[in-house]
Amino acid sequence: MLNPWETTDIKDYNKLIEEFGITPMKPTKELMDNRYFRRGIIFGHRDFFKFWNADKRSILTGIMPSGPMHLGHKMVVDQCVYYQNKGIKTRIAIADVEAITTRRIPEEKAREYAVEEYLLNWVALGLDLDKADVYAQTNRSVPYYRLASLLSGRTTMAEMQAIYGELTPGKVTSIFIQASDILHPQLDEYDGLEHVLVPVGVDQDPHIRFVRDLAEKIHFIKPSSTYHRFMTGLEGGKMSSSVPNSYLALNDDLPTALKKASNVLTGGRNTAEEQRRLGGDISKCVVYELYAYHFIEDDDELKKIYEDCTSGKMLCGECKQILKKKVEEFMTDLKNKREANREKVEQFAKEKLFK
Ligand code: SF4
Structure with missing residues (x-):
């Protein structure tokens, strides 16, 4: 069972596609300007092309303000910025209700995370705050909450447990608020019926399936989704928010970031001689994954x-030096952009987000 509240380790994406009825992503030429599509990192979808070809459309994503923002989260930001740059309306829900009810984060702390860890980095990564509709779940409109309440009457606990497994009162609340996040743009009080895309990691598919069912029941257009692969943890295994060495946090200071880069798992062989002869085992290499996902745009x-690597011409020591240089450039640039936008973002949070 996929679980939206726990880190998932997916071994076989094809099996997942089959079991959950996800459509394999076959990107058109038009989408090849995006490395996530081009490199197969976005591997599946539900009704993506209905969204893509629609006249009336928007995208929506959530920010979970419960801890550091890392490279795994950056994947969603990059996708949203891509769509926003194409002129597609972008909505971002700060999931503070979920942080408070399911992760037990105090409200003030959730607000701090939302700004310091997330919004500042979103803007530094290219989000145009002036053109986006960013809101906090605790501070939206009456029709949004009314929809969340009405949706709770359109399902049963048995249906929910079949999708989500064991539930708590906090999880139930956050499920309906999230359903309203995805569906409320289609209310008359907002933009009316339209195609809404939710780009997510595949662990969020239970929510998507649940909300698509609800959409059908209330005669809304079923939301579309895309699914991207999970990143491997820096030292191998799962990338998990509870294991700091498994991720590069966007607010890590430079020495920490460089130390993490030094420890990234490679596909190096036992000896230099062996590697020169056989080449690196690139399929196991997290350094290469970091290049493909984040640090090398040029194919x-x-x-x-x-x-x-695979010819044995380059050894891992040299390759890691390249990674470290790229990490340094990225982190320095990001920090500068965060600081350049700090005043604007803090003012936005105070006046519009948590007013
Ligand atoms: S040479 Fe680079 S890409 Fe190849 S296994 Fe080593 S670190 Fe990975």
């Missing part, structure tokens, strides 16, 4: 790393 540059 030719990535191909060169691939060839130099």
